[in-house]
Amino acid sequence: MSSTDPGDFAHLLGLPGLVDVHTHFMPQNVLDKVWAYFDSVGPLTGHAWPIEYREEEDRRVELLRGFGVLAFTAMLYPHKPGMGRWLNDWAAGFAARTPDCLHTATLFPEPGVREYVRDAIDAGARVFKVHLQVGGFDPNDPLLDDVWGVLADSLTPVVVHCGSGPAPGRFTGPDPVERLLARHPRLRLIVAHMGMPEYADFLGLAERYEGVHLDTTMAFTDFSERLAPFPEAERKRLLDxxxxxxxxxDFPNIPYPYGHQLDALARLDLGDDWLRGVCHGNAARLFGLPLPPHSQGIHR
Known part of the structure; x- marks a missing residue:
């Protein structure tokens, strides 16, 4: 498995660095439980899932900066009622002490969710994380209807784990998300993991709804190609x-070095302009980050 140096990767593309919209920071007791899940996930997927960057929080931030990541997120998510506001309070503190982190928040269908989502936005949250698989809830739960309206009106992007990988949940797959978008077509949804394994269906949603984006998390890597290969026939849609x-x-919860995700994108052979957009420009525009002057990268 090859693994390029991330800083070199950005430099060769003429970029000042990378913008990674799907990295995880959360309270250590919650992260320990997430790591324990991945430690035990081998029987579920048929593949061991060693955590490549099982480090202390400060060291993980230092590593991302060393990789040339200029902006990143603190994806965190509740699995039961009563956690959402507490996690958002923690994330606000993390963002305050970590200026290159895009202030991240989360939600769960429960009484009071509209209020604490509004509070998080007022406190500066720039992106939300919703995990339909872990949370086990329908995005169309009536408790969330006003919440989606608030997020749509504020143009706040929401990273949603809604694909059925690594294992399907009660409300994963494209259908619940399509119903949600039919009611809230202005939502800025970022489909995590390219919607793995329902890649084609989620690409279709992006074609129909201009607010739908997809993140590359773990997609195209050797690890994921063994579990849920991206269909060759869909490659042109990535370019379009x-x-x-x-x-x-998915840093730090990845079973390979960070640079392998970048190698996996480069070997799609979709061109330097595509890579520059994916690795920096598209997220910079979405989140209002500084855009570098155009420069020619080395052709790959």
Missing amino acids: LGERILLGS
Whole structure:
């Protein structure tokens, strides 16, 4: 498995660095449970899932900066009622002490969710994470209807784990998301993991709804190609939707070096302009980050 140096990757493309919209930071007791899940996931997927970057929080931030990541997120998510506001309070503190983190928040269908989502936005949250698989809830739950309206009106992007990988949940797959978008077509949804394994269906949603984006998290890597290969026939759609595909990595919870995600994108052979957009420009526009002057990368 090859693994390029991430800083070199950005430099060769003429970029000041990378923007990674799918990285995880959360309270350590919650992260420990997430890591325990991945430690035990081998029987579920048929493949061991060693955590490549099982480090202390400060070291993980230092590693991302060393990879040339200019902006990243703190994806966190509740699995039961009563966690959402607490996680958002933690994330606000993390963003305050980590200026290159895009202030991240989350939600769960429960009484009071509209209020704490509104509070998070007022406190500066720039992106939300929703995990339909872990949370086990329908995005069309009536408790969330006003919440989606608030997020749509505020143009706040929402990263949604809605694909059925690595294992299907009660409300994963494209149908619940399509019903949601039919009611809230202005939502800025970022489909995590390219919608793995329902890639074609989620590409279709992006074609029909201009607010739908997809992140590359773990897609196209050797690990995921063994579990849920991306269909060769869909590759042209990646190029056609190039402005709405964003770099995501799942750092630190990945079973390979960070640079392998970048190698996997480069070997798609969709061109330097596509890579520049995916690795920096598209997310920079979505989140209002500084855009570098155009420069020619080395042709790959």
